[in-house]
Amino acid sequence: MVDSVPLLEVSALGKMFGALRALDDVSIAVNRGTFHGLIGPNGSGKSTLLKAIAGAHFPTTGTIRFHRKDITNWAPYQRARAGLSLKFQITAVLRELSVYDNVLLALQSHESPWSLVLSRTRRRLDSQIMQALDRFRLADRADELAGKLSHGEQQWLEIAMALAPGPKLLLLDEPTGGMSPEERRMTGELLLPVKAECSLVIVEHDLDFIKNICDHLTVLDQGRVLCDGTVREIEESPEIQRVYTSRV
Numbered sequence: 001m002v003d004s005v006p007l008l009e010v011s012a013l014g015k016m017f018g019a020l021r022a023l024d025d026v027s028i029a030v031n032r033g034t035f036h037g038l039i040g041p042n043g044s045g046k047s048t049l050l051k052a053i054a055g056a057h058f059p060t061t062g063t064i065r066f067h068r069k070d071i072t073n074w075a076p077y078q079r080a081r082a083g084l085s086l087k088f089q090i091t092a093v094l095r096e097l098s099v100y101d102n103v104l105l106a107l108q109s110h111e112s113p114w115s116l117v118l119s120r121t122r123r124r125l126d127s128q129i130m131q132a133l134d135r136f137r138l139a140d141r142a143d144e145l146a147g148k149l150s151h152g153e154q155q156w157l158e159i160a161m162a163l164a165p166g167p168k169l170l171l172l173d174e175p176t177g178g179m180s181p182e183e184r185r186m187t188g189e190l191l192l193p194v195k196a197e198c199s200l201v202i203v204e205h206d207l208d209f210i211k212n213i214c215d216h217l218t219v220l221d222q223g224r225v226l227c228d229g230t231v232r233e234i235e236e237s238p239e240i241q242r243v244y245t246s247r248v
């Protein structure tokens with residue numbers, strides 16, 4: 001039976017940084033099997049919303065429900081265990097470790113301390129690690145140092161690390177930042193098959209990229225939802241033309 005309740009429901013979220021209202025009464029719903037883009041001008045609150053969903057910021061008001069549970073006050077590790085995974089804007093691979101060991105560490109962070117003490121995980125996780133690398137065309141680079149990868153490949157490694165534990169929702173903050181046009185195109189191609197098992201909330205400045213991979217878009221402006229709908233609906237919205245021509 002198809003679950004009609006959205007996978008993620010953000011309701012009336014507000015976030016103050018001192019006197020600055022970064023988010024104001026923001027509500028979004030993300031369904032299973034959906035890629036949901038957050039767009040809007042600089043400073044409109046996209047990253048703050050993504051971080052609030054991940055638990056890196058606690059909202060001042062409002063609620064976040066994931067898989068029907070109220071996770072508003074959950075710590076980031078509890079959200080991760082519930083199936084939420086985040087890749088931040090800044091690359092955070094461990095350059096001195098191999099590509100393989102970066103994914104291994106990402107997976108081990110989901111293991112119980114007991115299995116780590118017993119060092120039972122490495123061999124057991126091997127096929128999961130190689131699958132994650134294969135999906136992002138990094139399997140034949142497994143033994144190289146992560147620092148030897150190109151910037152684009154490091155971004156893919158991080159996405160592979162975020163996906164390796166099998167999350168239900170992946171949060172990506174500007175994954176194509178600093179990539180060449182060919183790497184961007186490839187990133188879209190590599191992400192699309194993920195939809196079969198994992199939904200996505202993605203912040204991106206490259207509108208062509210986001211329109212190509214997303215089903216649904218939310219446009220933020222000055223911390224508020226300006227409009228929300230399918231890619232076609234948003235493209236045809238006069239509001240979006242106004243915001244993008246006047247402020248981006």
Ligand SMILES: Nc1ncnc2c1ncn2[C@@H]1O[C@H](COP(=O)(O)OP(=O)(O)OP(=O)(O)O)[C@@H](O)[C@H]1O
Pocket residue numbers: 017020022040041042043044045046047048049
């Ligand atoms: N930790 C923080 N402390 C204080 N103000 C913050 C903090 N993080 C974000 N802000 C402010 O909140 C507002 C929204 O920022 P946010 O980074 O969410 O916007 P954004 O839409 O992601 O922008 P960009 O597209 O430039 O990344 C901005 O005015 C920003 O300066």
